[in-house]
Amino acid sequence: MTLQIDALAYTNRLRWLAPEQKLLFAIALLILTAFVHPPIQILIAIWMTTWTVIYARIPLKIYLKLVYIATFFWLTSLLALVINGIHLDHLKIIENDAIIGLNIGSYYIYISNQGIEQGWTIFTRAIASLACLYFIMLTIPFTELLQTLRRFGFPVLLTDILLLMYRFIFVLLNTASEVWIAQQSRGGYCTFRIGIKSLSLLIGQLLKRTLENYRQVSLSLASRGFNGEFKVWHPHRYHLSKRYAIEAIIGYLILLGLELKISLT
Numbered sequence: 001m002t003l004q005i006d007a008l009a010y011t012n013r014l015r016w017l018a019p020e021q022k023l024l025f026a027i028a029l030l031i032l033t034a035f036v037h038p039p040i041q042i043l044i045a046i047w048m049t050t051w052t053v054i055y056a057r058i059p060l061k062i063y064l065k066l067v068y069i070a071t072f073f074w075l076t077s078l079l080a081l082v083i084n085g086i087h088l089d090h091l092k093i094i095e096n097d098a099i100i101g102l103n104i105g106s107y108y109i110y111i112s113n114q115g116i117e118q119g120w121t122i123f124t125r126a127i128a129s130l131a132c133l134y135f136i137m138l139t140i141p142f143t144e145l146l147q148t149l150r151r152f153g154f155p156v157l158l159t160d161i162l163l164l165m166y167r168f169i170f171v172l173l174n175t176a177s178e179v180w181i182a183q184q185s186r187g188g189y190c191t192f193r194i195g196i197k198s199l200s201l202l203i204g205q206l207l208k209r210t211l212e213n214y215r216q217v218s219l220s221l222a223s224r225g226f227n228g229e230f231k232v233w234h235p236h237r238y239h240l241s242k243r244y245a246i247e248a249i250i251g252y253l254i255l256l257g258l259e260l261k262i263s264l265t
Contacts, residue, residue, distance in 0.1 A: 004062065009141045012056040018238045019140045019148045025248045030132040032252070036259045038121055041128040043258070047251060048131035056139050063134065070130050074123055081122070082115040142166050164217075168210065175209045176202065 014022065029044055036044075052058050085107050086094055094110065101110025136145065146159040179202050183189065188198035 005137055006142065008058055008062070008138050012058060012139050014051075014056040014139045016238050017139075017244065018240050019144045020151070021240055021245065022139055023136060023145070023148055026132045026136045028252060030129060032255060032259075033125060033128040033132065036255070037262050038124040039262065040255055040259045041124040043255060044128040045124070045131040047255075048128070048135050052131070052135050052138055056135075058138050063138075066134055067127070067130065070126065071123075074119075074126055077122075078119050081119045082111055083109065084112045084115060085109045168213070171213050172206060172210060175206055179205050 026048070029048065033041055033044055049063070053060050053063055084094075085104075088103065088106055088108055091108055094108075094112070097113050098108075098110035099113050099116075101108050103109075140148075143163070146163055150156060150159055183198045183202065187194070189195040
């Protein structure tokens with residue numbers, strides 16, 4: 001999936017658009033998402049999905065798969081918000097909050113109306129925020145994103161650390177894939193016991209090969225006169241778009257107007 005995301009970032013239809021313009025647009029909506037009501041957050045999620053799927057031509061199947069993964073984590077935390085418990089002596093406190101429940105010993109376990117509202121609020125905010133982040137991930141290559149952050153005054157040390165971490169993600173994925181295929185071809189996961197042993201060997205090989213790769217990278221950087229800052233070349237084939245800028249500003253103002261209307265009612 002990581003390799004596929006990286007490939008889409010280089011081949012999407014908004015590749016020519018300046019990364020500064022895309023990044024500022026997504027960050028502005030991300031900030032707005034933190035303060036608006038759930039209906040506006042839903043509109044932000046739909047709008048950013050339109051930019052990602054229709055304008056950038058990111059395949060809908062891949063985009064929905066990413067959303068599904070994030071939604072799964074939300075579902076795992078939903079039960080902790082919705083289901084509550086209270087001692088039977090304090091039932092009067094939750095008379096207006098409990099939708100349905102049952103007695104278990106000296107406690108009353110119930111579904112909380114307030115918990116459902118909190119879960120819905122978290123869901124809309126998470127989906128809107130993820131739509132903004134996915135737009136950045138799927139339309140801006142990571143190296144160009146780091147270069148843009150540097151132009152915005154982001155510390156060079158942090159961008160270099162992020163670049164190294166990004167590279168080692170691919171190293172880990174490639175190493176894990178090679179070792180797993182080799183183990184599969186030798187029946188390394190035919191039984192549960194053998195599978196656990198093979199998994200432990202895979203993790204050990206990941207650590208060993210990662211350290212070896214780190215030493216190789218350190219030696220190659222030293223041999224090339226590394227001066228403490230990574231220089232990444234990119235062709236600057238992008239430009240600003242007045243049409244997209246106007247659309248973004250008008251849409252942002254409409255969202256602000258709708259939020260103001262909701263707040264006043």
